[in-house]
Amino acid sequence: MKYIKFFLVGILFGIVMSKAEIISWYRIYEMFKFQSFHMYGIIGSAVLIGMISMLLFRKKVVKTFEGQEIHVTPKKKGLYRNLLGGILFGLGWALAGACPGPMFVLIGKGVVSILVVIFGATLGAFLYGTYKDKLPH
Amino acid sequence: MDFISQPWAWYVAGPIIAFIMFLLYYFGERFGVSSNLETFCSIGGAGRFVDYFKIDWKQNSWNLIFVAGAIAGGFIASQWLSPSDVVTLNPQTVQDLADIGIQNAGSTYLPDEIFSIDTMLTLKGFFILLIAGIMVGFGARWAGGCTSGHAIVGLSNLELPSLISVIGFFIGGLVMTWLILPLLF
Numbered sequence: 001m002k003y004i005k006f007f008l009v010g011i012l013f014g015i016v017m018s019k020a021e022i023i024s025w026y027r028i029y030e031m032f033k034f035q036s037f038h039m040y041g042i043i044g045s046a047v048l049i050g051m052i053s054m055l056l057f058r059k060k061v062v063k064t065f066e067g068q069e070i071h072v073t074p075k076k077k078g079l080y081r082n083l084l085g086g087i088l089f090g091l092g093w094a095l096a097g098a099c100p101g102p103m104f105v106l107i108g109k110g111v112v113s114i115l116v117v118i119f120g121a122t123l124g125a126f127l128y129g130t131y132k133d134k135l136p137h
Numbered sequence: 138m139d140f141i142s143q144p145w146a147w148y149v150a151g152p153i154i155a156f157i158m159f160l161l162y163y164f165g166e167r168f169g170v171s172s173n174l175e176t177f178c179s180i181g182g183a184g185r186f187v188d189y190f191k192i193d194w195k196q197n198s199w200n201l202i203f204v205a206g207a208i209a210g211g212f213i214a215s216q217w218l219s220p221s222d223v224v225t226l227n228p229q230t231v232q233d234l235a236d237i238g239i240q241n242a243g244s245t246y247l248p249d250e251i252f253s254i255d256t257m258l259t260l261k262g263f264f265i266l267l268i269a270g271i272m273v274g275f276g277a278r279w280a281g282g283c284t285s286g287h288a289i290v291g292l293s294n295l296e297l298p299s300l301i302s303v304i305g306f307f308i309g310g311l312v313m314t315w316l317i318l319p320l321l322f
Binding site for chain 1: 141144145146147148149150151152153154155156157158159160161162163164165166167170171173174175177178181183186187189190198199200202203204205206207208209210211212213214215218219224226227229230233234242243246247248251252253254256257263265266267268269270271272273274275276277278279280281282283284285286287288289290291292293294295296297298299301302303304305306307308309310311312313314315317318
């Protein structure tokens with residue numbers, strides 16, 4: 001039962017990704033061509049409102065539904081990790097026109113070929129885990 | 138119901154995404170989709186070969202359930218909430234895509250030149266999909282997050298690693314869009 005809430009939040013995520021056309025390859029292309037404000041507006045407004053959430057968590061105004069304090073785990077530091085990993089991710093994002101969230105939403109839309117992309121992404125995660133000690137971080 | 142069946146504007150979608158992030162933390166978890174890729178590896182037995190994947194993946198079950206919900210949400214939206222599959226694009230975008238070999242831009246959510254079954258079944262088409270996926274998965278785990286974990290959560294939390302990652306996302310995205318995509322089709 002405790003998992004149903006995550007399923008429902010996932011449904012909301014899938015619907016908003018679909019209805020705002022974030023799962024469309026074209027919306028990612030036009031973003032990188034600077035030909036539309038759409039994606040910038042979405043990410044920008046999500047981040048602005050997200051900052052307020054983070055402030056409420058940090059000031060302990062909002063706790064979890066079980067009353068525990070919310071700590072947002074800091075991201076791992078490292079210029080190479082973040083920059084090189086980010087660049088590689090960006091290359092794939094612009095080619096697939098989908099980041100990991102939208103990939104799954106596209107399964108629900110019935111796009112068979114996205115399964116190849118998801119298989120590739122899983123393989124990519126496996127390759128990272130296998131070779132991570134040889135990479136700069 | 139018109140406001141649901143129309144495409145949703147950025148100022149509707151952005152706040153909803155922020156709300157989703159809020160809910161996941163309120164429920165005691167976090168917002169980050171790409172970590173599921175590592176969970177898949179662990180479930181698939183990758184821990185037998187690489188210690189990195191030796192984790193108790195069951196503690197990430199909630200995130201797999203979230204992904205299952207995302208799939209269901211995509212199904213619900215495309216079946217019942219979207220009377221049209223047309224994506225209204227800037228005419229310049231449509232022209233630019235025609236120039237690089239992608240026709241009928243915006244007539245559906247995805248270009249046939251990349252995502253149709255026929256394309257997937259060609260060697261070149263298959264490898265474009267596979268390599269795109271590998272770059273997303275490898276890059277996201279190297280950087281320690283994707284659009285959700287870095288661009289939304291990390292930037293909201295004013296984290297320098299996330300700012301660097303998002304700059305990286307854009308460098309990679311711009312190189313692909315402006316320099317590599319025109320050579321592919």
